[in-house]
Amino acid sequence: MNIPRSALILGLSGLLPFIWGAATLLSPDLFSWGIANLGPRFVGPIVLIQYGTIILAFMSGVLWGFATKAVGERATLGYVLSVIPALWAFFMVGDGAFTSAVYLIAGFIGLLLLDWSFWRQGLAPEWWMRLRIILTAVVVFCLGVLIV
Numbered sequence: 212m213n214i215p216r217s218a219l220i221l222g223l224s225g226l227l228p229f230i231w232g233a234a235t236l237l238s239p240d241l242f243s244w245g246i247a248n249l250g251p252r253f254v255g256p257i258v259l260i261q262y263g264t265i266i267l268a269f270m271s272g273v274l275w276g277f278a279t280k281a282v283g284e285r286a287t288l289g290y291v292l293s294v295i296p297a298l299w300a301f302f303m304v305g306d307g308a309f310t311s312a313v314y315l316i317a318g319f320i321g322l323l324l325l326d327w328s329f330w331r332q333g334l335a336p337e338w339w340m341r342l343r344i345i346l347t348a349v350v351v352f353c354l355g356v357l358i359v
Contacts, residue, residue, distance in 0.1 A: 212337045222342050225266070226349050232259035233353035256308035256357055263315040263354060264300045270322055271297035277334040289334065296322050312357035319354070323347045 214222075235242040235254040245254035252258065271293050278289025296318060303314035326343045329335045 214338045214342045218338075218342060222346050226346065226353075228258055228262040229350050229353035232256070232262065233356040236356050256312070259354055259357060260304060260308060260311045260315065263312075263319070263350070264304050266350070267300040267315070267318050267322065268297040271295070274325060274329060277329040280334045281332070285332070289329065292325055292328070295325065308357055312354045316351050316354050316358075319347050319350050 231245075231253075232255060235245050235258070236256070242254050252261065274293035274296070275290065278286055278293050281289045299318045299321065300315070303318065304311045323343060326335065327340060330339045
């Protein structure tokens with residue numbers, strides 16, 4: 212099954228802050244333009260770390276929604292697993308750009324494993340992993356710009 216067009220467009224749109232943040236790190240001119248026109252929290256490490264934290268928390272909510280499709284102990288386990296990305300971001304992010312980027316990368320890779328688990332159990336849509344692999348690859352690449 213193909214990824215629904217709306218999910219693909221919205222998912223790719225959600226990458227824009229990551230791409231923008233990485234681009235401002237790679238281009239001093241773009242960074243300067245962003246500072247002058249958008250302010251310091253919308254360029255470089257700040258936008259990458261803040262948005263990455265928000266998205267990990269958001270994805271906890273998505274996984275929670277998948278857990279509602281399960282019953283009994285599987286549902287309980289699903290709810291427990293669904294809060295891990297948000298808790299990971301809360302406890303691990305915030306100790307400098309480099310460290311935060313490393314922990315966010317680990318968080319997004321861990322999230323992909325959780326996505327796979329929910330998908331494997333039939334709780335996520337059939338097309339879910341195709342979308343999540345694309346999105347995770349771009350996110351990890353963009354956050355990786357902070358640590359190289």
